[in-house]
Amino acid sequence: MSDITQDDVGYVAPAENAEQDLYHPKSWITKYVFCQDAKVIAIQYASTAIAIGLVALVLSWLMRLQLGFPDSFSFIEPEDYYQFITAHGMIMVVYLLTALFLGGFGNYMIPLMVGARDMAFPYVNMVSYWVYLTAVFVLIASFFVPGGPTGAGWTLYPPQAILSGTPGSDGGIILMLVSLALFIVGFTMGGLNYVVTVLQSRTRGMTLMRMPLTIWGIFVATVLALLAFPALFVGAIMMLLDKILGTSFFMPNIVELGEHLSYGGGSPILFQHLFWFFGHPEVYIVALPAFGIVSDLIAVHSRRHIFGYRMMVWAIVIIGALSFVVWAHHMYVSGMNPYFGFFFATTTLIIAIPTALKVYNWTLTLWKGNIRLNTPMLFAIGFIVTFLNGGITGLFLGNVAIDVPLSDTMFVVAHFHMVMGVAPMLVVFGAIYHWFPLITGKMYSETLGKFHFWVTFLGAYLIYFPMHYLGFVGVPRRYFELGDTQIFTESVGQLNAFISIMTFIVGFAQIVFFYNMFRSYAAGKKSEMNPWGAASLEWQTPEMPPGHGNWGKSLPLVYRWAYDYGVPGATHDFVPQNMAPKDVPMEKKARKSTRSRKA
Amino acid sequence: MNFFRQLTEKPWLPDKNGAIGMRDNNVSDTAHARVGLKMFLIVVGVLFFLLTVSYAGRMVYEDWRPVPQPWLMWQNTAMLMLASAGLHWAQSAMRRDEWNQVKMGLIGAGAFTIGFIVGQLLAWQQLVDKGVFELTNPAVALFILITGLHGLHMLGGLVAWGRTADKVWQRDKFELNKVRQSIDNCTLYWHFLLAVWLVLFGLLFSGNDNMGILLTICGFK
Ligand code: HEM
Ligand SMILES: [Cu+2]
Numbered sequence: 001m002s003d004i005t006q007d008d009v010g011y012v013a014p015a016e017n018a019e020q021d022l023y024h025p026k027s028w029i030t031k032y033v034f035c036q037d038a039k040v041i042a043i044q045y046a047s048t049a050i051a052i053g054l055v056a057l058v059l060s061w062l063m064r065l066q067l068g069f070p071d072s073f074s075f076i077e078p079e080d081y082y083q084f085i086t087a088h089g090m091i092m093v094v095y096l097l098t099a100l101f102l103g104g105f106g107n108y109m110i111p112l113m114v115g116a117r118d119m120a121f122p123y124v125n126m127v128s129y130w131v132y133l134t135a136v137f138v139l140i141a142s143f144f145v146p147g148g149p150t151g152a153g154w155t156l157y158p159p160q161a162i163l164s165g166t167p168g169s170d171g172g173i174i175l176m177l178v179s180l181a182l183f184i185v186g187f188t189m190g191g192l193n194y195v196v197t198v199l200q201s202r203t204r205g206m207t208l209m210r211m212p213l214t215i216w217g218i219f220v221a222t223v224l225a226l227l228a229f230p231a232l233f234v235g236a237i238m239m240l241l242d243k244i245l246g247t248s249f250f251m252p253n254i255v256e257l258g259e260h261l262s263y264g265g266g267s268p269i270l271f272q273h274l275f276w277f278f279g280h281p282e283v284y285i286v287a288l289p290a291f292g293i294v295s296d297l298i299a300v301h302s303r304r305h306i307f308g309y310r311m312m313v314w315a316i317v318i319i320g321a322l323s324f325v326v327w328a329h330h331m332y333v334s335g336m337n338p339y340f341g342f343f344f345a346t347t348t349l350i351i352a353i354p355t356a357l358k359v360y361n362w363t364l365t366l367w368k369g370n371i372r373l374n375t376p377m378l379f380a381i382g383f384i385v386t387f388l389n390g391g392i393t394g395l396f397l398g399n400v401a402i403d404v405p406l407s408d409t410m411f412v413v414a415h416f417h418m419v420m421g422v423a424p425m426l427v428v429f430g431a432i433y434h435w436f437p438l439i440t441g442k443m444y445s446e447t448l449g450k451f452h453f454w455v456t457f458l459g460a461y462l463i464y465f466p467m468h469y470l471g472f473v474g475v476p477r478r479y480f481e482l483g484d485t486q487i488f489t490e491s492v493g494q495l496n497a498f499i500s501i502m503t504f505i506v507g508f509a510q511i512v513f514f515y516n517m518f519r520s521y522a523a524g525k526k527s528e529m530n531p532w533g534a535a536s537l538e539w540q541t542p543e544m545p546p547g548h549g550n551w552g553k554s555l556p557l558v559y560r561w562a563y564d565y566g567v568p569g570a571t572h573d574f575v576p577q578n579m580a581p582k583d584v585p586m587e588k589k590a591r592k593s594t595r596s597r598k599a
Numbered sequence: 600m601n602f603f604r605q606l607t608e609k610p611w612l613p614d615k616n617g618a619i620g621m622r623d624n625n626v627s628d629t630a631h632a633r634v635g636l637k638m639f640l641i642v643v644g645v646l647f648f649l650l651t652v653s654y655a656g657r658m659v660y661e662d663w664r665p666v667p668q669p670w671l672m673w674q675n676t677a678m679l680m681l682a683s684a685g686l687h688w689a690q691s692a693m694r695r696d697e698w699n700q701v702k703m704g705l706i707g708a709g710a711f712t713i714g715f716i717v718g719q720l721l722a723w724q725q726l727v728d729k730g731v732f733e734l735t736n737p738a739v740a741l742f743i744l745i746t747g748l749h750g751l752h753m754l755g756g757l758v759a760w761g762r763t764a765d766k767v768w769q770r771d772k773f774e775l776n777k778v779r780q781s782i783d784n785c786t787l788y789w790h791f792l793l794a795v796w797l798v799l800f801g802l803l804f805s806g807n808d809n810m811g812i813l814l815t816i817c818g819f820k
Contacts, residue, residue, distance in 0.1 A: 120631040188642060196635045209608040226638070230646040234653065238744065247740035249653075264735050265662055270653055277649075305611065313606065561610035 045103030068500025082151030089154030115203025131186030145171030205558030217292020302369030305563035375449030379430030390418030411471025437527035459506030682711035
């Protein structure tokens with residue numbers, strides 16, 4: 001061993017994973033439909049999520065029609081409005097963002113970025129997608145049962161969720177709960193895959209701390225989801241039993257229309273605890289992958305290593321851990337012991353520290369970077385700004401005293417749309433543009449991409465800034481209309497109309513995005529290999545798009561972290577993770593001094 | 600695999616050992632399936648933990664109406680312990696390469712598990728016979744829900760048990776390693792669900808007010 005020098009280690013054979021019998025599709029069906037290749041499953045997940053997300057977008061238009069122009073659209077009844085709100089919120093949070101980040105980006109990126117041939121359990125991975133698809137269909141089915149989908153709000157609070165005063169309290173809520181339970185089962189299958197793949201299938205040289213932050217974000221988010229979803233599962237099962245069998249897990253003694261219902265003895269607060277024990281981590285299940293991806297976009301497109309990599313990893317882990325001890329901040333107004341309130345307010349504010357640290361580090365990465373303002377980078381910067389914005393309003397809401405008057409107003413709606421609606425969507429778009437060449441082998445149109453960015457970004461601000469103001473003057477959330485309420489001046493109505501018009505413009509502008517994607521895929525110009533000059537492993541496959549098994553004959557060997565940009569003395573401004581030190585092309589003179597300078 | 604120690608690495612520095620690339624990825628060579636199973640068991644643990652907490656949370660209300668626990672539960676608990684012991688025996692026999700004993704252990708484990716599940720159903724029946732089977736009483740509903748979910752997990756285990764038995768009986772058709780892993784994983788699963796059951800039984804369903812005592816000690820009641 002002693003005569004192996006640093007430069008000679010290239011021959012160490014990568015550890016092929018004996019256990020992985022790579023799956024070989026035999027027919028068209030097993031290649032494109034019941035496929036076990038994580039890349040295909042990723043596309044399936046992503047397309048399904050985006051398709052159902054478009055349904056949620058249309059629902060938000062319908063809501064905005066009503067809010068912006070009350071009394072003008074007789075086909076929207078108050079009941080409909082509640083059903084729209086509920087389906088919109090639930091779809092956006094669970095069926096779109098969770099599925100897209102973990103099922104979509106997770107499946108595509110994890111094996112490629114850690115240097116594996118596929119997920120650890122490809123078959124389970126495939127089943128995971130089909131269970132998810134079933135969950136989506138069950139959800140859609142709830143629109144067509146008598147009484148329609150549930151209108152209980154995405155929080156589904158009992159007792160009202162299953163009582164006759166709420167729209168969709170029969171078939172609607174049952175299908176909603178069944179669909180959620182299915183989603184959780186499907187997700188758990190996928191989630192176990194992602195975790196085991198990250199822990200077990202990394203290629204030789206890929207230590208945990210050499211993984212790109214994208215993988216860290218997805219990994220920790222998956223762990224959160226695996227631990228948090230059981231709470232929703234338990235809640236959903238209990239509520240199903242309350243509805244179908246007449247148990248009373250969540251149902252207190254209730255008198256409805258003068259009649260004593262057979263329920264009694266249950267605790268509605270128990271559901272709130274279960275729901276938010278899931279619901280708060282859910283925010284981070286969406287946010288952490290976005291954090292990770294955005295870090296990588298920023299590093300690649302500003303040609304600098306990410307600032308404070310280690311701190312970024314720790315911050316992700318710490319945020320993940322803390323997100324389990326803050327859930328009750330959603331329940332300040334449910335009547336709780338003030339000491340508990342104090343505890344949850346404190347933990348909530350503590351989370352702001354690692355989060356703020358991440359924002360600083362992104363900014364410091366940009367500083368003095370060689371910034372290339374292409375479409376993915378614009379979206380990444382848009383994310384930082386938006387997230388900062390939402391984070392600041394969040395600090396207000398995290399204080400019990402300030403939250404109480406603002407609770408259930410449009411201020412809250414604006415806040416959470418900023419942090420968990422607009423911000424993650426900007427990352428999703430940025431990520432799609434960034435990896436489009438890798439996934440399709442084609443280049444998208446930069447002009448259309450930039451147009452798409454500016455409309456979406458500015459439009460989102462025109463929608464949500466005024467909404468904060470509406471919240472301050474007291475416009476309540478989840479209200480079908482304001483009627484002749486004295487305290488609201490005419491300008492409230494005008495502002496509402498303005499917001500609505502903006503949502504139509506922004507929504508329709510997304511056509512540009514879809515046009516760009518489909519058109520570039522079909523007839524775009526071929527992309528060169530690794531067009532961004534990225535150092536991370538997913539761009540170093542022998543073919544682009546990566547073929548079956550990802551890596552050709554042998555697995556890549558990893559020699560460095562994913563952020564070797566601007567290495568002093570190197571000819572190119574980046575060194576791929578799998579390039580052996582002896583192969584790094586050096587400028588003649590600099591060769592000698594390199595090592596000392598780098599250390 | 601020391602997760603937290605790895606987190607202190609500084610990936611931007613050249614490798615201290617002087618050999619970039621020689622450093623391995625710190626992946627453990629445990630089989631994927633085993634790691635996956637452990638992760639899954641953690642998820643199952645969270646599920647039952649939440650159910651237990653819900654039960655406890657409901658107990659502290661004044662209108663809590665406890666129900667007499669069916670005595671059959673003691674017998675069922677014994678059965679589940681025997682099932683676990685059977686697998687344990689099969690596992691150790693497998694290490695000694697005594698395949699007849701493996702088969703006996705497996706058969707015993709399967710039989711006792713089925714016995715356990717049937718016993719749990721009979722315990723439900725006992726509640727009905729006693730006339731306390733009121734679904735609106737949270738004590739009854741939680742009892743049914745928790746034992747039901749636990750029973751479903753045992754049923755799922757039986758599927759894995761069947762596949763393991765298949766591998767053991769047709770040993771020549773499988774890699775020995777796979778057969779062994781199957782037995783190991785089955786054993787782990789049974790031990791874990793036994794442990795979960797013992798906690799559930801001890802705290803909630805043994806007829807002693809153990810959870811109540813615990814809650815009083817912690818000052819919740
Ligand atoms: C296309 C842009 C969007 C528009 C125009 C929009 C509009 C709306 C409106 C009008 C409401 C109802 C407010 C109320 O009366 O209480 C709402 C609720 C909600 N939205 Fe969005 N939204 C959009 C995107 C998103 C996204 C991407 C998410 C993902 C996190 C999201 C999550 C939610 C949630 C969780 C609720 C609360 C539902 C409830 O109260 O039960 N929205 N949205
Ligand atoms: Cu929260």
